[in-house]
Amino acid sequence: MMTSPFWRHYRTLVSQGIQAELADLERLVSPVLFALTTLLLFAFAIGDVEPALRIHIYLAETFLTALFALQINFSRLFEPDRQDRVFDLMRTYPVDHTAWFLAKYTLVLAMGSATLGPTLAFAAFVNQSPSQPLFSWVVVGVAAMALAGLAALGVLLSAMTLKANARQILYPLLYFPLATPVLLAAVQSSQLYLGSGQITADVRAWLGLLLGFDVIYITLGALLFTELVDES
Amino acid sequence: MITAEDRRELYLGAILLALVVGHWLAAFYYAPVDEHQGEVYRIMFLHVPSAITAFASSAALAVFSVLGLKQRSEGSLALAKATAEVGLLFTVLTLATGSIWGRPTWGTWWTWDARLTTTFLLALLYCGYLLLYAAMPAGPSRIRACAVLGILIFADVPIIYKSVTWWRTLHQPPSMLRAGGSTMEPEILWTLVLGMVILCLYGAWLIRFRSRNIRLGDTLEAASFDQLQT
Numbered sequence: 001m002m003t004s005p006f007w008r009h010y011r012t013l014v015s016q017g018i019q020a021e022l023a024d025l026e027r028l029v030s031p032v033l034f035a036l037t038t039l040l041l042f043a044f045a046i047g048d049v050e051p052a053l054r055i056h057i058y059l060a061e062t063f064l065t066a067l068f069a070l071q072i073n074f075s076r077l078f079e080p081d082r083q084d085r086v087f088d089l090m091r092t093y094p095v096d097h098t099a100w101f102l103a104k105y106t107l108v109l110a111m112g113s114a115t116l117g118p119t120l121a122f123a124a125f126v127n128q129s130p131s132q133p134l135f136s137w138v139v140v141g142v143a144a145m146a147l148a149g150l151a152a153l154g155v156l157l158s159a160m161t162l163k164a165n166a167r168q169i170l171y172p173l174l175y176f177p178l179a180t181p182v183l184l185a186a187v188q189s190s191q192l193y194l195g196s197g198q199i200t201a202d203v204r205a206w207l208g209l210l211l212g213f214d215v216i217y218i219t220l221g222a223l224l225f226t227e228l229v230d231e232s
Numbered sequence: 233m234i235t236a237e238d239r240r241e242l243y244l245g246a247i248l249l250a251l252v253v254g255h256w257l258a259a260f261y262y263a264p265v266d267e268h269q270g271e272v273y274r275i276m277f278l279h280v281p282s283a284i285t286a287f288a289s290s291a292a293l294a295v296f297s298v299l300g301l302k303q304r305s306e307g308s309l310a311l312a313k314a315t316a317e318v319g320l321l322f323t324v325l326t327l328a329t330g331s332i333w334g335r336p337t338w339g340t341w342w343t344w345d346a347r348l349t350t351t352f353l354l355a356l357l358y359c360g361y362l363l364l365y366a367a368m369p370a371g372p373s374r375i376r377a378c379a380v381l382g383i384l385i386f387a388d389v390p391i392i393y394k395s396v397t398w399w400r401t402l403h404q405p406p407s408m409l410r411a412g413g414s415t416m417e418p419e420i421l422w423t424l425v426l427g428m429v430i431l432c433l434y435g436a437w438l439i440r441f442r443s444r445n446i447r448l449g450d451t452l453e454a455a456s457f458d459q460l461q462t
Contacts, residue, residue, distance in 0.1 A: 163369070163373050173356070177353040181388060
């Protein structure tokens with residue numbers, strides 16, 4: 001199975017991607033630092049809040065910060081490929097385009113997890129209260145589900161805007177509206193869970209929506225990425 | 233020089249515009265006054281058909297985008313771009329009429345209600361599509377990138393449509409397509425349905441007319457470039 005051309009391409013592209021990321025560690029560290037700084041700013045700006053508001057503030061801060069930090073990760077995904085025209089050369093090579101998408105998607109998931117983990121932990125820490133613990137593995141799971149959808153969108157938009165002028169402006173303009181359904185479902189399900197402490201029918205409904213968008217974005221990502229990089 | 237085809241297009245546009253005006257007259261003089269909202273509800277006859285046309289534009293954008301990916305032709309891209317422009321026009325009209333209706337009814341021009349916010353996002357997505365079109369050089373890359381975005385935009389429309397049932401919102405729930413039938417009086421319902429049909433037809437005409445303009449612009453640009461070369 002692992003020796004088929006598809007998996008060989010996938011493995012090579014993932015290892016090439018990891019090496020490119022490790023060669024420039026600043027790319028990995030800067031979104032995390034950005035997230036931590038933003039959370040600190042939120043904490044200073046908002047100050048102490050009533051217990052009833054704490055969950056809302058915690059989730060709003062966390063998911064917004066994660067969204068901005070992940071956008072930094074996603075928008076620079078093809079930066080190493082732009083050097084020495086690697087991207088254009090790759091398009092002409094007989095590389096399986098779905099394997100290429102999956103390799104980039106895996107890389108984004110790994111980089112996104114490296115950003116999301118510290119963001120969730122630090123946000124729970126700065127908003128903590130002895131009577132109301134905020135860190136929850138269910139919220140971590142919801143954030144991971146959100147990352148699965150956002151990462152597919154990130155790969156697709158990065159490839160889409162690669163040749164566009166004013167990419168830095170265009171990318172967030174497209175990314176934020178398209179990310180909104182995922183973000184809304186993640187925030188609502190987390191909020192309902194933290195409020196009740198149980199996975200109720202409402203939580204499940206929102207998780208269903210989140211899963212639905214994950215499936216839509218991953219499927220469209222795999223199908224449309226091939227169209228985007230097709231040389232013909 | 234105006235050709236016979238241009239003349240036919242313009243006549244068709246004039247007829248559709250006359251139908252739009254005729255519908256507005258029906259909205260003012262045929263439809264009865266609403267017993268709860270009074271006269272102010274009549275803006276719904278422009279608001280709802282605009283919203284339907286804006287949503288239908290996103291479906292048309294997806295169709296032209298799929299065609300663009302299949303055919304890789306500038307013709308499909310011109311149609312898709314025209315659809316995004318018309319979609320943006322009707323989305324802005326929906327937001328504006330909703331806002332005008334909201335002031336006397338809700339007491340505010342704007343609120344971050346689910347339906348309003350998601351419709352605003354649709355307007356942003358149409359803007360994003362037009363910016364992407366403008367930011368990319370003409371050619372196969374632009375056709376592909378715009379087509380991909382067109383399909384992604386369509387994926388967001390169900391969220392906008394279902395937002396009033398998923399979230400607690402100020403916006404009223406669907407009153408036409410609901411279990412147990414419509415709650416509207418027949419005169420109001422038929423005037424509204426007529427408005428939807430007419431505005432969708434007018435939108436389709438605008439898309440056709442505008443896409444021809446875009447193609448003409450491209451041809452002229454290519455011709456002037458060729459002239460500069462020689």
